[in-house]
Structure formats: structure tokens, C-alpha cells
Amino acid sequence: MNTWLTDEQQRVWRSYIEAATLLEDHLDRQLQRDAGMPHVYYGLLVALAESPGRRLRMTELARHAKITRSRLSHAVARLEGNGWVRREDCPSDKRGQFAVVTEEGLEVLERSAPGHVAAVRQALFDRLTPEQQKSLGEIMRIVAEGLQPGEAGADLPWLR
Amino acid sequence: MNTWLTDEQQRVWRSYIEAATLLEDHLDRQLQRDAGMPHVYYGLLVALAESPGRRLRMTELARHAKITRSRLSHAVARLEGNGWVRREDCPSDKRGQFAVVTEEGLEVLERSAPGHVAAVRQALFDRLTPEQQKSLGEIMRIVAEGLQPGEAGADLPWLR
DNA sequence: CGCCCTTTGTTCAAACTTCAATAAGCGGTC
DNA sequence: GACCGCTTATTGAAGTTTGAACAAAGGGCG
Numbered sequence: 198m199n200t201w202l203t204d205e206q207q208r209v210w211r212s213y214i215e216a217a218t219l220l221e222d223h224l225d226r227q228l229q230r231d232a233g234m235p236h237v238y239y240g241l242l243v244a245l246a247e248s249p250g251r252r253l254r255m256t257e258l259a260r261h262a263k264i265t266r267s268r269l270s271h272a273v274a275r276l277e278g279n280g281w282v283r284r285e286d287c288p289s290d291k292r293g294q295f296a297v298v299t300e301e302g303l304e305v306l307e308r309s310a311p312g313h314v315a316a317v318r319q320a321l322f323d324r325l326t327p328e329q330q331k332s333l334g335e336i337m338r339i340v341a342e343g344l345q346p347g348e349a350g351a352d353l354p355w356l357r
Numbered sequence: 358m359n360t361w362l363t364d365e366q367q368r369v370w371r372s373y374i375e376a377a378t379l380l381e382d383h384l385d386r387q388l389q390r391d392a393g394m395p396h397v398y399y400g401l402l403v404a405l406a407e408s409p410g411r412r413l414r415m416t417e418l419a420r421h422a423k424i425t426r427s428r429l430s431h432a433v434a435r436l437e438g439n440g441w442v443r444r445e446d447c448p449s450d451k452r453g454q455f456a457v458v459t460e461e462g463l464e465v466l467e468r469s470a471p472g473h474v475a476a477v478r479q480a481l482f483d484r485l486t487p488e489q490q491k492s493l494g495e496i497m498r499i500v501a502e503g504l505q506p507g508e509a510g511a512d513l514p515w516l517r
Numbered sequence: 518c519g520c521c522c523t524t525t526g527t528t529c530a531a532a533c534t535t536c537a538a539t540a541a542g543c544g545g546t547c
Numbered sequence: 548g549a550c551c552g553c554t555t556a557t558t559g560a561a562g563t564t565t566g567a568a569c570a571a572a573g574g575g576c577g
Contacts, residue, residue: 200471206482209494213481214400216497217377218423219504229565235533240374255556263378268534270557275532292542292555311360321373322366324499332492334369337376339484344379389535395563415526428564430527435562452525452572 220320227316232309233279237264238272239313242281242306245298252297254287281305380480387476392469393439397424398432399473402441402466405458412457414447441465 202210224236232239244261245251253261259269273296276282281302287293298306322330362370384396392399404421405411413421419429433456436442441462447453458466482490 200474202474202478202482205494206490209490209497210477210481212494212497212501215423216501216504217381219501221377222423223504225565237533256554263375263382265535266556267536267558271533274557287555290543290555294556314361317370318362320504321370321500322362324503325496329492329496329499330366330369332489333496334365334372336485336489336493337369337372339489340481341372341376341379343484344376344383344480385535397563416524425565426526427528427566431563434527450525450573454526 223320224313224316228309228313231312232305234276237262238276239306239309241269241272241276241296242298242302245282245296246303246306250297251303252285252295255294255296258296276302383480384473384476388469388473391472392465394436397422398436399466399469401429401432401436401456402458402462405442405456406463406466410457411463412445412455415454415456418456436462 221236228234228236228239234242240262241258244258245253255269255273256266259266262269264272273282273284277284279302281299283297283299285295285297287295325333381396388394388396388399394402400422401418404418405413415429415433416426419426422429424432433442433444437444439462441459443457443459445455445457447455485493
């Protein structure tokens, strides 16, 4: 288990960092301009809109978006202030809260989705061959799976 | 020019977001814990350490790290407070400032580099085949190039 | 030189994220 | 039913990022 990276791996890593940084910044600005919120917040609305009842428990939404519950609390507070999300108590668990996209929230989504998708296409998919797109999908699936919380010792299963 | 993504593209995009989010969070925590700074700050020290004279003009450093000058100003102020970076006036341009890694900064880097590299390997390279690594490099190079500032109309060159 | 436009780097306030601490409810066990 | 440990969600303070506004210096051109 070497402690260093090969030259080629270093180049790959640098490219990764650069692209990821530029892409996230690009989308943040695009959405801030056209939808009035950062990319993560937009993702929250999308997740809610796609869910049955247009609602999700806070913890589930956080898991879905890969963010902490704390961050989500703040984010939902902000979105609630915009009137794009509303909180509802969970009847079966008095600790629980649902986040629900409002009608207004859905409208914002509908208005801004085409522009956002266009930005994603233009920055990413339009520049890649179908093979590259497929490859990227596989790679990122693997990476995401490996970092899923609760997988801490996934590569040392004999210690569990 | 369709306005939507195919189902497969949507899956790729979701995987990308998840992996990128989890990876950045993972490295931020790893470095915050082991080096006392977020990933971006660490990248700044690395960039300086690799530069001739261990120094870079602010604007160059910002360009290198793909962040705004404003963000860099704050970051360098913080690193300066840690004693890891020092500012120096540019003799040939009185507006200019150099950021210089200090000896202390280099020590922090040396101490934390192995752990950081290990984290990157474990999260990314160890999980990918050589072909996937190569593919990822190509893909991210393309994406980064497409988003480089000053490329706004790069896909509409006839308008420039 | 004097003018104007650009570049450089910083600053401020507002927004966002993190982390640790907290309150409150769940659920099993004695 | 009282206790204990775990989960849920929020809070507050500290740290970081953003975007606009700014001062100061460069550099060309009349």
C-alpha cells in the first residue's frame, strides 16, 4: 500500500478538483441568479417535489441530499422564509417533522428547471461522448457508495 | 437541442452530485481533523509549496485554486493568522501581494500530506480500475476546460 | 502631464456551513 | 411506570463564502 500517488493519478486528481470546483461554482451562480437559491437548496426542492406527498422527513431529506441534519434545519428555515417549503408535524412520531414543498416552491422549480438543466447539459453532457457519460456514471456510483455513511469499515469487513 | 436529460443522464448526474458532495465533505473533515484547515486551504498551501520561491501572486493563486480573489483574501488572512502563510509586497507592482508559505506551513503540509493522500486513495483511486482512472481524468479535464473563466462563448466562437 | 479605463487586492455585510450542545420523544427493560 | 440509551430535530456561536463596493496603482493615449 504505497503512500503516494503516481504522476498520472496526481494529474487526474487535480483535474477532478478543478472540474468539481468550477462546476459547483458555475451551478451555484446560475441558480442564485435564476432561482434565488444555491444549488443544494434547489436539490432539496427537487427531492421534495419528487417524493410522494411532496414531503419528506427531515432526516430522510438530509440523507437523500447527503447533508447533515443541522445544515438541513438551517436550509429549510430559509426556504420556509421564502414560502417555498412548509413544515408539518409527523402524526406518528412527535419528534418528527415533514418538510413539504409549497405550491409556490413548485412554481419556482418549474420556472427554473429548464435553465438549470440547460446549464448542466452545456457544462457536462454536451461535452462528453455517450461512453464517457456511462463511464462517469459508473465511477461516481462506486465512489458515492464507498463514502456512504455507515460504510466506515467497508473495506475491512473482517474487523466488524 | 432537447431541454431535458435522458433517464440515464439523470442517474449519472445524481451519482455525480452525491459522490462529489460526499467526497468533498469527507476530505474537509479529514483535513480539518488532521491539519486544522478545510480542503481548499490545504490546496492553497500545496500550490504555494510547489511554486518557485514558494510564493504566488494573489491573483495567480486564486486562478490556480479556482476561487475568487475575495475568497482568497479571507483564506490567506486566516492562514496568516496561523503562521502558515506570510504576505510580501511585490516590488515591481505596488498593488501586488505575494502569498508565501512559511517554514511552519511547510511542516504542517509534510505532517498531514500522507494522511490526506491516503484518504484520497482510499476514497477514490483504490476503488477504480486503471481504465476508470484514466477515463475520469479525461472527463474532468474536458469539463474543467469548458468552464475555465474567459471561455464564456467558447462554443460559439463565431460570435466573438 | 492628465485623463480614462483596467487590474489588483481588500473590505464589509449578508448568507451559508460547521460543530457541539440541547430539548424532546421513542422504545425496550426491569 | 421509571429508567436508560438512542434518535429526531433545532439552536447558537464561530468559521467560511459571496457579491458588491472600494482604494490604489498600472498603463495607454492624447
